[in-house]
Amino acid sequence: MTRGGRVKVLYIAGLGRSGSTILSNSLGQIDGFFSTGEMNFVWKHALLENRLCGCGRPLRECPVWRAVFERAFGGMDRVDARAVMASMHAGARTRHVPKMLTERGRRDLRKRVPLFLEHAERLYRAVTEATGERVIVDSSKEPAYGYAVGMIPSVDLYVLHLVRDPRAAAYSWIRQKEQPDSAEREFMHQKSARDSALLWDAWNVSAEALWRGAPQRYLRLRYEDFVSDPRGSFRKVLAFIREPDAGLPLIGRDEVRLGVTHTVSGNPNRFETGSVKLRRDDRWKDGMSRSDRTTVTALAAPLLLRYGYPLGG
Template identity: 30%
Template sequence: MSFVGTVPAATNGPSTPLRVLYIMGHSRSGSTILNNLLGSHQQVVATGELVNLVERGWNKHLPCSCGEPGDLCPFWKEVRRHWGELAGGEDLPRYVRLQRRFERTRNIPLVLLSLYRRDPLFNEYVRSTTLLFTAIARVAGRDVVVDSSKNPVRALALSRAPQLDVTIVHLIRDARGVAWSFNRSSQPFAKTALSWIAITLISTLVIKFGHKSLSLRYEDLARFPRTALGRIQPLVGLSYDDVGAFVEAGGKIASVHCIAGNRIRMMGPMHLQLEENWRSALPPGDKRLVWLIAGWLLRRFGYRRS
């Protein structure tokens, strides 16, 4: 049985769309930190890379940040049970196939086409994912769900879900910092720079579709969290003043039930600090290479060569 049927009302009432904060951008850009920051609000539940929940968390036992495998974590077990009840059954392999069809970057032409025609498979994907967000909100008892999946194609698809009120935060980090982070796992700098360009351009395209969105630099978030969070709060209708003031004063960001994401998600509460080791650790030749490839786009977001 597939996840189809009538989408139940969100937690706020029968005609109120469920609010979703979606973190979009390239990997190694600080999305885990922003996810946990946003999840510090008492009305918000942060989920990590929700895109990986079904295939990697439930099917392949990827651990939740609480340390339990995703299929055994009490929170995610309850979400799965509630999701199945809302949908009248579950067919996880079918849902994973829908994700692969409508969330892969190479399939963006298909997604764009599906937005403007009556594609029953796309409608099923949207309904299924809306049910998942609804189950998470109800199990957590919160009004807003944070999804830090980063994938811009997923952001585009979710933004067209009629019963989700999606705010997109395009999180950007200096490509040289991203390249340094990936190089520690032996990914070539040039490959990372080209990937950063592709994801950033697609993310910019998604924002131009006119959704509630903003671009936010990781470096600004780490230096001035209160100001950065203040830019988000009017879009989602929540005040983050207390959260921003707390972390600026040295308070630790609490851990949440995250599926997938940076390894720091497993390290418990953390301090917010700017990670710019690449400035001293990245060899000058590699810095020049990344800037040569991506500098034209980095300048658009206020980054400088030196």
């Protein structure tokens, strides 16, 4: 928590399958930092579905999240999760980004999401109070949701825009992955190469549009640069959020030691603990079909060049 009682939130924006889980979990190992995982899913995954916390317990049985909800609302059963989600969806979706770009639109959105803003404010504050940590790392990724969180007066928001080669992200979306935290769904949601590329375009353009006018609150980081130079990347991120003296979560040049986390949602590797090497995953170069690669490259070409990726892969 910052001076004046504001809650410092480092928000990771960008398309899923871009390495946000390992990045946020690594940052969560820093003394004073707490990685929540994807907070936009906390109402659904904790209160309605009781999925697994990163610690391995069902979220309703996790002592950390029980303490958070007790501080915020008097308990998990004191919250109408469906009403909060309805309020959130009324003004914090990708389709609302154009409204977020104008003062008139922002005023309209505030009228749509008061219940969400009030509940989210209480929840983020309770996280810092229950854990004793000063920085929340939220890897929800959705630009519109992150912008809505920034509308909370007590939130001191910093946006880390994480970008990964869209062909690598698409290859991950295409492949079937087990979903260990849900009894009803054995595998994670999949997307076609076309849908993945279109969403990659939309979310990256949205992130730039929403925060490009506030450079002191916005930092872009390529996943490939992060795993190639984790030490330099961590230092850049810590300087950006005004935490330059925080210790780096590294052992050696490219290895992090992950402790147990309390993430509410994310990629299955959020359950990993112990020493983890940070390395590029370029399996898409051999495993991705020519047609899928061509589709993604064509749809993402302008941003590929903007972010320094070769069209030829």
